[in-house]
Amino acid sequence: KAGVTQTPRYLIKTRGQQVTLSCSPISGHRSVSWYQQTPGQGLQFLFEYFSETQRNKGNFPGRFSGRQFSNSRSEMNVSTLELGDSALYLCASSFQGEGEKLFFGSGTQLSVL
């Protein structure tokens, strides 16, 4: 079974731009969640999607958004990029998403200049 796939692996953007990250979950998994990882703040929950619906949302500004498609693939978008958005963005999938093991992707390393 293929693991969680995230693309692209690296991104360099400038302030004010927007960016879209993609995540393909493990086949059969319906829950996809996104986390931001930084050296200072660690792993912070962004949002979770289940069957194309946002089920939970973390404490991030509205510039951070996401969606899930009918095949469970998910995208997250960050608009009006700020320097502080530089981070590793990790996607994780699970079957049902309730108190289950999460399978993480390798992440997208975003650098905002």
Next chain:
Amino acid sequence: GENVEQHPSTLSVQEGDSAVIKCTYSDSASNYFPWYKQELGKRPQLIIDIRSNVGEKKDQRIAVTLNKTAKHFSLHITETQPEDSAVYFCAAIPNQAGTALIFGKGTTLSVSS
């Protein structure tokens, strides 16, 4: 909302020694407590988890204990090996919060031979 504190932030042990990492949580409604290991440059991977109806769980050299009254849980690694060197994250999740894991800030474990 939930808050998870993790100690220590760094831990150095000799090969063969035991290592203990402690976490406290604030939300008494939390009912699922996973531990993730992240090796340098790699994705986080679940190593063990425990639910609120269980006090202790063991898997070979790794064990987790949970004290619901005191709202703390701990990871115990016995007979440490150099390949145990990594960053370890504890997490908690309130009931019906999907995959909205609240992570501790992480513990960097170094095992020297």
